[in-house]
Amino acid sequence: MKIPFVKAPIIGNEEEYLLKSFRSAYHGGGGPYTRMCHEFMQTKFGIGKAMMTTSGTDALEMSAFLINGKPEDEFIVPSYTFSSTANAFASKGMVPVYCDIREDTLNIDETKIEKLITKKTKAIVPIHYAGIPAEMDTINKIAKKHNIPVIEDAAQAVNSKYKGRYAGNLCELGIFSFHATKSYSSGEGGALTMNDEKYFDRAEFLWEKGTDRSLVVQGLKNKYSWVDYGSSFLPSDLLSALLYAQFENLDQMQERRKKLHDAYVKIFEPLRECGLKLLHVPDTVETNYHAFWLLFESEQQRDKFLKLSLSRGISPYIGYMALHSSPMGKKLGGDRYNLPVTDYVSSSIARLPFYLMSDEEIEYTCANLYETASIALGIKELE
Numbered sequence: 001m002k003i004p005f006v007k008a009p010i011i012g013n014e015e016e017y018l019l020k021s022f023r024s025a026y027h028g029g030g031g032p033y034t035r036m037c038h039e040f041m042q043t044k045f046g047i048g049k050a051m052m053t054t055s056g057t058d059a060l061e062m063s064a065f066l067i068n069g070k071p072e073d074e075f076i077v078p079s080y081t082f083s084s085t086a087n088a089f090a091s092k093g094m095v096p097v098y099c100d101i102r103e104d105t106l107n108i109d110e111t112k113i114e115k116l117i118t119k120k121t122k123a124i125v126p127i128h129y130a131g132i133p134a135e136m137d138t139i140n141k142i143a144k145k146h147n148i149p150v151i152e153d154a155a156q157a158v159n160s161k162y163k164g165r166y167a168g169n170l171c172e173l174g175i176f177s178f179h180a181t182k183s184y185s186s187g188e189g190g191a192l193t194m195n196d197e198k199y200f201d202r203a204e205f206l207w208e209k210g211t212d213r214s215l216v217v218q219g220l221k222n223k224y225s226w227v228d229y230g231s232s233f234l235p236s237d238l239l240s241a242l243l244y245a246q247f248e249n250l251d252q253m254q255e256r257r258k259k260l261h262d263a264y265v266k267i268f269e270p271l272r273e274c275g276l277k278l279l280h281v282p283d284t285v286e287t288n289y290h291a292f293w294l295l296f297e298s299e300q301q302r303d304k305f306l307k308l309s310l311s312r313g314i315s316p317y318i319g320y321m322a323l324h325s326s327p328m329g330k331k332l333g334g335d336r337y338n339l340p341v342t343d344y345v346s347s348s349i350a351r352l353p354f355y356l357m358s359d360e361e362i363e364y365t366c367a368n369l370y371e372t373a374s375i376a377l378g379i380k381e382l383e
């Protein structure tokens with residue numbers, strides 16, 4: 001059996017809605033499926049205003065516009081994240097200030113944020129790793145005290161909750177990703193989430209290449225013109241049609257992911273005694289079961305686990321390469337950081353295959369990964 005790291009989800013009416021959208025001959029942005037996706041996110045997640053984008057990366061770029069990020073402004077971000085979380089702001093000339101992460105959730109360590117704040121701090125950008133929201137109450141409290149916006153990178157946390165509230169609704173701005181590797185996918189896609197009305201109108205202009213076309217669509221103007229910065233952030237309605245079919249089956253898909261998550265917990269929990277760490281869901285969180293990770297004691301153990309698993313046709317994968325020590329991160333001053341937890345996690349984490357697996361695939365994957373992890377940990381001999 002071959003078990004890839006991830007497979008894009010297909011669940012319900014994707015084909016029907018795609019065909020319907022295709023045949024409607026409206027393939028541009030802002031069409032009926034896009035509006036339905038907006039409505040869905042606003043209603044289900046309680047988001048003030050949600051806008052589909054062509055990627056999570058684009059949604060982050062929109063948020064960098066919305067906070068008026070300028071050269072030399074600083075933003076606080078975990079180094080343990082995807083390049084886009086930093087790139088969106090760094091490409092405006094903003095300077096990344098890296099914060100270390102917690103070893104239990106691998107999210108930004110909220111106790112280390114405040115001492116990184118300076119007069120130049122323009123944003124705090126936590127991510128919700130593996131679908132587990134960061135400690136948002138503390139982060140929001142610090143941000144409020146210093147009057148700094150928080151932008152939640154909820155790329156992986158669609159349908160997760162923190163203290164009863166959905167990700168995307170945990171601070172004033174946020175983003176989702178609907179990339180093919182995510183739990184709900186339109187191939188390439190994302191959304192900007194806004195919970196402060198001051199952003200709503202401007203986001204429409206940014207979305208449509210810096211024009212006020214939205215006012216024409218609403219019948220408020222005859223002609224549209226160039227009024228702001230922006231880009232072509234809006235996706236084709238075909239992509240929204242694909243995603244909407246999955247939105248309709250959101251909870252059912254999550255239930256299937258829970259099955260795999262529970263199986264991983266059951267099989268790996270006993271290995272904690274042997275020094276293995278595994279994904280932890282805090283009591284404050286209802287997870288969307290986006291991903292599952294194991295944290296080994298060393299890079300050697302982790303690499304042995306990856307190699308052995310691959311030899312059995314199963315493809316776990318490494319996590320993020322720390323941004324502060326990446327080539328671009330170093331160019332932007334990353335060398336001056338000492339982030340011990342980030343460095344350890346980057347070198348010793350393995351993410352496990354995670355997609356809508358059949359019962360047979362779950363059984364095969366768990367049995368084999370238990371063995372390869374046990375060999376890597378040195379508690380079982382290689383046969």
Ligand SMILES: Cc1ncc(COP(=O)(O)O)c(C=O)c1O
Binds near residue numbers: 056057084156
């Ligand atoms: C934390 C995080 N932020 C942002 C992104 C970027 O999302 P997209 O691929 O939709 O641009 C990703 C994608 O993997 C991610 O994991």
